[in-house]
Amino acid sequence: MKKTDSFDVVVIGGGVAGAVAALAAREAGKSAACIAQAPGATALSSGAVDPLPETSPPGPLSHAERGDAPDTVPLSPRGGAVLSRVEGGTGDRGFLKDALSFAREAFLSLGLTGGAGAGGALVLPTVLGTWKKALLALSTQAPADLLSLEGRRLVVARFADVEAAGWRPGRELARQAADCFGVEIAAAQEIEIEFQALSRRMGAFETAAAIDADPSLAAMIGERIGRKVGNGAPSLVLVDPVLGIRDYARALREVEAAAGVSCAEMLPTVPSVPGRRWQNAIEAALANAGVRAIKARALGFKAAGHKVTSIGVSDGVTVNGTAFVLATGRFVGGGIRREAGFDEPLFDLPVVCAGTPNPDVPMGELVGRRISDRHTAFSAGVRVDDAMRPIGREGGPVFENLWAAGAVVGDRTVADGPSGMGNAILSGYLAGRAAAGLQ
Numbered sequence: 001m002k003k004t005d006s007f008d009v010v011v012i013g014g015g016v017a018g019a020v021a022a023l024a025a026r027e028a029g030k031s032a033a034c035i036a037q038a039p040g041a042t043a044l045s046s047g048a049v050d051p052l053p054e055t056s057p058p059g060p061l062s063h064a065e066r067g068d069a070p071d072t073v074p075l076s077p078r079g080g081a082v083l084s085r086v087e088g089g090t091g092d093r094g095f096l097k098d099a100l101s102f103a104r105e106a107f108l109s110l111g112l113t114g115g116a117g118a119g120g121a122l123v124l125p126t127v128l129g130t131w132k133k134a135l136l137a138l139s140t141q142a143p144a145d146l147l148s149l150e151g152r153r154l155v156v157a158r159f160a161d162v163e164a165a166g167w168r169p170g171r172e173l174a175r176q177a178a179d180c181f182g183v184e185i186a187a188a189q190e191i192e193i194e195f196q197a198l199s200r201r202m203g204a205f206e207t208a209a210a211i212d213a214d215p216s217l218a219a220m221i222g223e224r225i226g227r228k229v230g231n232g233a234p235s236l237v238l239v240d241p242v243l244g245i246r247d248y249a250r251a252l253r254e255v256e257a258a259a260g261v262s263c264a265e266m267l268p269t270v271p272s273v274p275g276r277r278w279q280n281a282i283e284a285a286l287a288n289a290g291v292r293a294i295k296a297r298a299l300g301f302k303a304a305g306h307k308v309t310s311i312g313v314s315d316g317v318t319v320n321g322t323a324f325v326l327a328t329g330r331f332v333g334g335g336i337r338r339e340a341g342f343d344e345p346l347f348d349l350p351v352v353c354a355g356t357p358n359p360d361v362p363m364g365e366l367v368g369r370r371i372s373d374r375h376t377a378f379s380a381g382v383r384v385d386d387a388m389r390p391i392g393r394e395g396g397p398v399f400e401n402l403w404a405a406g407a408v409v410g411d412r413t414v415a416d417g418p419s420g421m422g423n424a425i426l427s428g429y430l431a432g433r434a435a436a437g438l439q
C-alpha cells in the first residue's frame with residue numbers, strides 16, 4: 001500500500017458492523033477501505049445473530065415468533081437512535097429487513113437463515129443447555145430451531161474426545177423448552193461419540209481443522225451416531241459445533257448421510273469455531289466486493305474544521321477519506337477502553353454507560369456476578385444522533401462526516417437483552433449508507 005491513499009468511505013473496524021458498513025458503501029458505488037488491527041468480538045460470537053431486544057421480548061414465544069411474521073416491528077421508547085430507524089427504509093418492514101437481507105446476501109457462504117419477519121426469531125440450543133433467540137443463524141445451526149421440534153425426539157451427541165466449555169444439555173434443554181417457551185420435546189437423550197481416530201483429546205479449533213483436513217472423519221462421526229441412535233431414529237441429533245472451519249456445511253451433510261438422520265450444530269460458548277467462520281466470511285466478502293483491507297492499527301486522525309480528513313495507521317500510512325465510519329467494537333475490539341474511566345481512544349469521544357456520562361464507579365459495580373445478571377458495563381459506548389453520528393461533549397455531532405456503528409455505540413446492553421450482531425448489522429448498514437450519501 002502507498003504511504004497515502006484515498007477512498008470515498010474509510011471504515012475503522014473489521015467486525016460485522018464495519019464489514020456491513022464498508023459493503024453498503026461499495027453497493028452504493030463508493031470506493032471503500034476497512035482498517036482493522038485484528039478480529040474482535042464477532043470472531044467470538046456463537047455464529048447466530050442476536051435479535052434487537054425490542055424486536056423480541058423475553059419469555060414465552062409470542063404468536064408472531066411462532067411463525068406469523070408481524071406487519072410492524074414493536075418498538076419501545078428506549079430503543080435509541082438505531083431503533084428509531086427500524087421503521088424507515090424501502091422494504092415493507094423497514095431498514096431492519098433491508099439490513100438482514102443485505103447481510104444474508106453479503107455473507108452468502110455462511111448460508112444465513114432466518115429473519116423472515118423483523119419480529120420473527122429462530123430459537124436455538126446452546127452447549128450450556130439453554131435456548132437462545134436468533135434473527136439469523138448459520139445453515140448448520142438453523143435446522144435446530146425449537147419450533148420445528150415440538151413433539152419430536154431429540155438426541156444430543158457429545159463428542160467425548162473434544163475439549164469444550166459447558167456441559168451437555170439433553171434433559172435441561174427439554175426442561176427449558178417446556179418451561180420457557182411452552183414447547184414439549186418428546187425425549188432428549190444424550191449419547192457419547194468417540195472419534196478414536198484422534199490420538200488424544202483436542203480443542204474445538206484443532207478438531208475443526210482435523211475435519212477440514214480429513215473429510216472421512218465426518219462420515220465416521222455419522223456412522224457412530226447412526227449406530228448409537230439405532231432403531232426409532234430421532235427427529236434431530238444435535239452435535240458439537242466443531243464440524244470444520246472451512247467446509248462445515250459439507251461435513252454436516254456427510255454426518256447426516258452416514259448417520260441416516262437429520263443433524264444440526266448447537267451454539268457454542270468460547271472458543272467459538274462458528275465465530276471464526278463469520279470472520280473468514282467477512283474477510284472474503286470484503287475482498288470480493290473490492291474493499292481495500294488495511295491490516296493495521298488506527299492511531300489518530302486529522303481534521304479540517306468539522307470534517308475528518310484522514311486516519312493515521314501504525315505503519316506510517318495515512319488513509320484519506322471523504323467519509324468515515326467508526327466501528328471499533330467495545331472492550332474486545334478495543335473501541336472502548338476502561339482504565340481510570342471509560343474512554344474511546346481514537347477520536348476521544350465521550351462515553352456513556354447506562355445513560356450516564358462515564359460513571360465514576362468501580363468496574364465491579366458495573367458487572368454482575370452471574371452470566372444472567374445485569375452487566376451495565378456492556379452498555380458503555382459513544383452516543384449517536386438519529387443519523388448515527390457520534391455526539392460530542394457539547395451535545396451535537398462532533399464531525400459532519402463521521403458515523404458510528406456496532407458495539408462502539410453505547411446506551412444499550414448486550415447482556416440485558418441480546419443485541420449483539422443484530423445491532424451491528426442494522427447500525428453498520430445505516431452508517432455505511434449514510435457515509436455513502438444515502439438516506
Ligand SMILES: Cc1cc2nc3c(=O)[nH]c(=O)nc-3n(C[C@H](O)[C@H](O)[C@H](O)COP(=O)(O)OP(=O)(O)OC[C@H]3O[C@@H](n4cnc5c(N)ncnc54)[C@H](O)[C@@H]3O)c2cc1C
Pocket residue numbers: 012013014015016017018035036037038039040041042043044045046047048049050051270296297298299327328329330332333334335346405406407408414419420421422424
Ligand atoms: C464472547 C462473546 C460472545 C458473543 N456472542 C454473540 C452471539 O452469539 N450473537 C450475537 O449476536 N452477538 C454476540 N456477541 C456480541 C457481538 O459479538 C458483538 O456485539 C458484535 O460482534 C460487535 O461487532 P462490531 O463489529 O461492532 O465489533 P468487533 O467485532 O469487536 O470488531 C471491532 C473491530 O475494530 C477493530 N479495531 C478496534 N480499534 C481499532 C483501531 N484503533 N485500529 C484498527 N482496528 C481497530 C478490531 O480489531 C475489530 O476488527 C458476543 C460478544 C462476545 C464478547
